[in-house]
Amino acid sequence: MTDDRTTGPEAPELIWLRPERTGRGPRPAHSRDSIAAAAVAIADAEGLDAASMRRVAAALGAGTMSLYNYVPKKEQLLDLMLDAVVGEYDLPAEPSGDPRDDLHLLLRQQLAALRRHTWVPRLVIGRPSLGPNGLRYTEYFLACLAGTDLSGAAKMEAMALLNGFLCQYAEWEHTTAAGGRWQADLVVYLQRVVVSGEYPQLAQAMAGGPAAEPPAPDAVFDRTLHRLISAVLTPEGPAPRV
Incomplete structure (x- = not known):
């Protein structure tokens, strides 16, 4: 579920309520997955505090301000990072029943x-x-x-x-x-x-x-x-x- 209000004071704080792309304009150069992967790699190597928007942008070869077009806030970057780690779980198709x-x-x-x-x-x-x-x-x-x-x-x-x-x-x-x-x-x-x-x-x-x-x-x-x-x-x- 997404919210069409992507900018302004009424834009959702939760990144999962924001569409990843609006469908207008050229295809984005980066994705939430690639941004999260870069941030996770930095945090793994140097700690969570090192995964700043500036460092992540540099790892992606992007400008810091351009990164905010994808992830408006550092807190939302943290949400993406956490969900990326959970995505590593190899869950069975269904539980065994025990x-x-x-x-x-x-x-x-x-x-x-x-x-x-x-x-x-x-x-x-x-x-x-x-x-x-x-x-x-x-x-x-x-x-x-x-x-x-x-x-x-x-x-x-x-x-x-x-x-x-x-x-x-x-x-x-x-x-x-x-x-x-x-x-x-x-x-x-x-x-x-x-x-x-x-x-x-x-x-x-x-x-x-x-x-x-x-x-x-x-x-x-x-x-x-x-x-x-x-x-x-x-x-x-x-x-x-x-």
């Missing part, structure tokens, strides 16, 4: 994308978007839950919960991989806290933790994801009393 397996495979694929594009979690949390590829993903996610007893609202909440976990996990994984002195200091600090005797519950929970060999990231992800999927597939009960 919600646990289907969700696990889908979220595994998402994690692979977040590992390739480490800037995506920050963007998803700050500016979630739902472009054409995002809608395709949403439709497939809901199809994975079609045979469950969950309500429509519960299915959407499950998607938000699992996506939030994915972003948080990918951020943790990226930060941990970066390491640094702070991480070593944190281990030392926690070891001191544990032996102080002031936090017995923490000590019990962390028994064999900081000093032991850290678990493989994939094992942590699979174990935690299994728990979350089990939780979201649990039939809805009464709301807790406040």
Whole structure:
């Protein structure tokens, strides 16, 4: 669905409501796909902040101002970038019918994308978007839950919960991989806290933790994801009393 108001104060803020081209004049030299691909490549190499309109225009061999004819605002460029990444998912024609397996495979694929594009979690949390590829993903996610007893609202909440976990996990994984002195200091600090005797519950929970060999990231992800999927597939009960 598009909106014919392409310019002026009443033009839609959401780029998906703007037609990519009006049908008048010569064929555009660039497309939203090519613009998004250039921006994603810059963000992958140098970080999200580096993907400015100027840098993207230079990568395309275009003038910065001419790029605004395609993407009027930087925020809309971010929407295009996010949807381009979601477009990398290789979704099956239809789910297998086993919600646990289907969700696990889908979220595994998402994690692979977040590992390739480490800037995506920050963007998803700050500016979630739902472009054409995002809608395709949403439709497939809901199809994975079609045979469950969950309500429509519960299915959407499950998607938000699992996506939030994915972003948080990918951020943790990226930060941990970066390491640094702070991480070593944190281990030392926690070891001191544990032996102080002031936090017995923490000590019990962390028994064999900081000093032991850290678990493989994939094992942590699979174990935690299994728990979350089990939780979201649990039939809805009464709301807790406040």
